Amino acid sequence: MPLIIDCKGYTYYDGKLIPNKPSRYTAEEKLFILDNHPFFTGICPQCGHKFEQDNLPVHFDCPNPECGWIDDSV
Numbered sequence: 001m002p003l004i005i006d007c008k009g010y011t012y013y014d015g016k017l018i019p020n021k022p023s024r025y026t027a028e029e030k031l032f033i034l035d036n037h038p039f040f041t042g043i044c045p046q047c048g049h050k051f052e053q054d055n056l057p058v059h060f061d062c063p064n065p066e067c068g069w070i071d072d073s074v
């Protein structure tokens, strides 16, 4: 049996380090999204608009016309 270790986007397979299939976001970008996406923060990452927590939209497009931030993560 080869040794397989899955670690941080790489798979250590039988002595070789192989990058996993490229995903749409890097690990850093995923963290950025987790830290900044209004789905998690309730706040527009661009202008600070607060989304209504009671009535969260499916797409968090910012309603502030001067901002225009669009949720492109879905």
Ligand SMILES: [Zn+2]
Pocket: 044, 045, 046, 047, 048, 049, 062, 063, 064, 067, 068, 069
């Ligand atoms: Zn905004």
